[in-house]
Amino acid sequence: MEEKTTCVAIVPSPGYTHLVPLVEFTKRLASLHIGIHFKFIIPTLGPPTDSTITILNSLQNSNLSTTTFTFLPQISIADLPQDASTAALMQLTVSHSLTSFKKTLTLERCSKKVVAVVADYFAAETLSVAKEFNILSYIYYPGNALSLSLFFHLPYLDKTTSCEFKDLKEAIKMPGCIPIHGCDFPSTVQNRSSIVYKSFIYVCKMLHFADGIILNAFTNLEADTIKAMQKKEAKLPPIYPIGPIIQTDSTIKVKESEFLMGWLDNQPCKSVLYVSFGSGGTLNQEQIFELALGLELSGVKFLWVVRAPNKSPNGAYLKEMMKNNENLNFLPRGFLERTKGNGLVVSSWAPQIEILSHESIGGFLTHCGWNSTREYC
Amino acid sequence: MVGIQLESIVNGIPLIVWPLFAEQRINALMLCEGLKVALRPKVVEGNNGIVKREEIAQVVKSVIIQDKRGKEIRKRLEEIRIGLMDAMKESTRTITQLVLKWKNSGEVTF
Numbered sequence: 001m002e003e004k005t006t007c008v009a010i011v012p013s014p015g016y017t018h019l020v021p022l023v024e025f026t027k028r029l030a031s032l033h034i035g036i037h038f039k040f041i042i043p044t045l046g047p048p049t050d051s052t053i054t055i056l057n058s059l060q061n062s063n064l065s066t067t068t069f070t071f072l073p074q075i076s077i078a079d080l081p082q083d084a085s086t087a088a089l090m091q092l093t094v095s096h097s098l099t100s101f102k103k104t105l106t107l108e109r110c111s112k113k114v115v116a117v118v119a120d121y122f123a124a125e126t127l128s129v130a131k132e133f134n135i136l137s138y139i140y141y142p143g144n145a146l147s148l149s150l151f152f153h154l155p156y157l158d159k160t161t162s163c164e165f166k167d168l169k170e171a172i173k174m175p176g177c178i179p180i181h182g183c184d185f186p187s188t189v190q191n192r193s194s195i196v197y198k199s200f201i202y203v204c205k206m207l208h209f210a211d212g213i214i215l216n217a218f219t220n221l222e223a224d225t226i227k228a229m230q231k232k233e234a235k236l237p238p239i240y241p242i243g244p245i246i247q248t249d250s251t252i253k254v255k256e257s258e259f260l261m262g263w264l265d266n267q268p269c270k271s272v273l274y275v276s277f278g279s280g281g282t283l284n285q286e287q288i289f290e291l292a293l294g295l296e297l298s299g300v301k302f303l304w305v306v307r308a309p310n311k312s313p314n315g316a317y318l319k320e321m322m323k324n325n326e327n328l329n330f331l332p333r334g335f336l337e338r339t340k341g342n343g344l345v346v347s348s349w350a351p352q353i354e355i356l357s358h359e360s361i362g363g364f365l366t367h368c369g370w371n372s373t374r375e376y377c
Numbered sequence: 378m379v380g381i382q383l384e385s386i387v388n389g390i391p392l393i394v395w396p397l398f399a400e401q402r403i404n405a406l407m408l409c410e411g412l413k414v415a416l417r418p419k420v421v422e423g424n425n426g427i428v429k430r431e432e433i434a435q436v437v438k439s440v441i442i443q444d445k446r447g448k449e450i451r452k453r454l455e456e457i458r459i460g461l462m463d464a465m466k467e468s469t470r471t472i473t474q475l476v477l478k479w480k481n482s483g484e485v486t487f
Contacts, residue, residue, distance in 0.1 A: 006480060021380060032469065034476045115479045136482055142380065146407045178410050186400040214475070216383070218464040221412065221457065242471050244464060246384050273441055274390075277397065287427055294433025300441045356384050363440040364385045365393040368401035368408070 007037040007112035009105060009130075010140075013122035014045040014075075014093045015086075016052050021142035021216060022120060023055050024245050026067060037112060040069035041104050043097035043123065045089060046077055072100045081195070087188045088196040090122045091203070102129050109133070118214065121151075124206035136211045138240075145217045145225040145241070147186070149174045152229070152236055154189065154204040164192055176228025208237065216243040257351045260303070263344050264355070267301055270362035274355055275304040277367045285330060292335050295343065302343040303361075305350045306331075386414055389458050391440045391450040393418065395428070413453050416446060 010026060012019040019042070026038050040056065042048075048071060059067045075093045084092060108114055117130035118138045130137035141148050153174050161168065165182035173179050188200040207213060218241050219226050229239045264272065275295070277283065283291065288306075295302050306328065328336065328345060336345060355361060382404065385392055392415035394405040408415035418428045418436045439447040 008479060024380075028468075029472060029476070032472060032476070036476065036479065115482045136479065144404065144407050144411075146411060147403045150403065178406065180403065180406065184402040184406055186403065187398060188400070212475070216380075219467060220460040220464055221386075222407075225411075240471050240475055242468050242475070244383055244387055244461070244468070246380060246387055271441065273393075273437055277395070283397075286425070290427060290430045291433055294428075294430035295437065297430055297434035298437040298441075300437050302437075352381065353384065356381075356388050356390060361388075361390055363391050363393060363437070365395060365437075366382060366385070367397045368382065368394050368404040369398070 004111065004113040005037045006035070007039055007108060007114045009108065009114055009117045009135075010038055010040045011101070011117060011119040011123045011126045012040065012042055013090045013120040014043050015090060016049060016055070018090070018120045018122060018142075019052060020055060021245070022118075022140055023059060025118075025140060025214070025216070025242070026059065028242075028245050030066060036066065038067040039108055039112075039114075040067070041101060041108075042069060042071050043094050043101070044071050044074045045080075045093040046074060070104060072097045072104065085188075085196050087122070088194075088199065091125070091196070091199045094123045094125050095199075098125060098129060101126055102132075105129060105133065116211075121203060121207070124203045124210075127206055127210055131209075137209075138212045138214050139207055139210045140214045140216075142216045145215060145222040145229065146177055146180075148207075148213065148215060148217075148239075149177050149225055149229060150180060150185070151204045152207055155201055155208075158192075158201050164190065166190060174228075175231075175234065176224035176226075210237050212238040212240055214240045214242055216245050217241050218243040257354070260344065260346060260350060261354060261358070264303065264358045264360045267360040269359050271301050272360045273300055273302045273363045273365060274352075274361050275302055275365040276350070276352065277305075288330060289332050292332050296335060296339055299342070302339075303350075303355065304343065304345045305352075306345060306347050382408060386412070386454065386457060387461065389451075389454045391415065391447065391454065393436055393440055412457075414450055414457070416440060416450070 010022055012022045022040075026040075029036070030038065040059075056069050059069070075096045077089070079096070080089055080092050105114065105117075114133075114135055116136040116138060117126060118140050119126045121139050121141050124139055127137040127139070150172070153172070157165070157172070165185045168182040171179035171181045188196050191197055215226070217226060221243075226239060226241050228234060229236050273295070275291075295304070328347065331345070356364065382392060392408055394408055394415045394417045396402045396405040405415070405417060409417050416436050416439060418432050420426050420428055421432075438444070440450070441447070443451065
């Protein structure tokens with residue numbers, strides 16, 4: 001009998017943001033020529049976006065013939081609570097997709113030897129299906145070791161804390177970690193009576209049942225935190241710090257970005273501050289004013305990507321904005337003229353992977369989101 | 378480590394962190410106090426949480442023109458960069474270990 005191909009099922013949570021890290025991880029695995037087939041099984045909320053399709057096609061187009069993908073039947077946003085947060089929507093979509101996930105996995109097992117399921121942490125519920133089939137199950141966590149430690153610790157905090165975490169007087173001290181105050185905890189756990197809180201605690205409990213956590217961190221970056229989690233006494237699943245895995249190339253290129261990169265080419269080495277708050281959030285008017293005037297006051301060269309009203313990458317829009325600054329009228333009067341030559345303000349999308357690897361960049365002002373210019377696309 | 382900040386670190390670029398949402402605070406904390414590769418502009422108390430222009434200019438200059446704080450960050454980034462080759466080797470080792478485990482896992486017949 002012909003031997004079946006070894007297959008690993010990869011389960012991202014819905015949305016572009018949580019897909020990118022798993023795609024990059026899979027590319028890294030495939031680059032080692034390990035003879036494993038990777039099957040992306042993707043829970044979806046509404047139709048997949050263009051960026052989602054593009055990045056998935058990048059898996060197929062880069063000679064990685066051992067990767068395929070399939071979308072699970074779409075969950076309609078109308079079937080989910082209207083006031084649900086993004087995190088809650090992602091988890092609910094996964095919950096609603098469990099039956100179809102099980103079906104797809106069963107089908108896959110007919111033709112291939114499925115040896116493991118690797119799920120994004122928001123898709124942790126799918127691990128229960130893997131367990132049912134007696135398949136090894138892993139969580140892929142693209143964040144840092146510090147927040148992973150906190151997530152492991154949350155079920156305990158949930159049991160032992162009676163107030164909201166932000167009202168805790170003492171910072172939480174975990175082995176190998178810098179102290180964290182409750183007010184710095186993620187928003188998903190800031191309202192303990194909410195649905196999202198309860199489902200997030202469930203995710204944190206699931207982490208303990210995985211056969212391993214694949215972590216995009218590396219030991220010499222967060223040595224103490226990783227080592228503390230790997231100690232026997234910690235009684236945690238094996239931690240696999242497989243980082244650093246970074247996005248090597250922007251998935252979408254626009255012709256107009258040549259202008260921007262050309263501008264950077266003409267600046268001295270390490271002289272430019274790259275400013276990007278991402279599309280997921282924005283500053284208020286007063287703060288934008290202070291930021292603009294602060295940049296001007298510093299006299300430092302800057303490349304500022306301001307939030308665009310349109311979330312999708314749109315080259316034509318960028319071009320229009322560069323020609324016509326009227327739409328940037330929320331900036332202080334005369335700011336663009338005064339900083340001309342020293343600064344470049346662009347709207348919409350920017351090729352930030354290329355920007356960050358440009359030698360003219362000497363600093364990056366970031367809001368610390370997942371993906372500074374394309375959150376929640 | 379979240380993609381885009383990791384990208385910055387790998388490229389040796391100092392960060393200025395300005396978290397907007399709660400989930401970004403722990404990243405900011407890790408970058409400033411854990412890894413010491415970032416500065417965080419201070420919000421003036423009782424000023425509606427606004428960071429003033431003078432503070433922004435100061436932090437920007439620290440990072441780009443490089444005062445003592447900026448120099449320390451660059452030094453730390455350089456240390457990280459030197460360790461990157463080892464990190465990549467370790468990454469490959471860890472992945473190989475994982476893959477071997479997968480390959481040796483027997484299929485459960487049904």
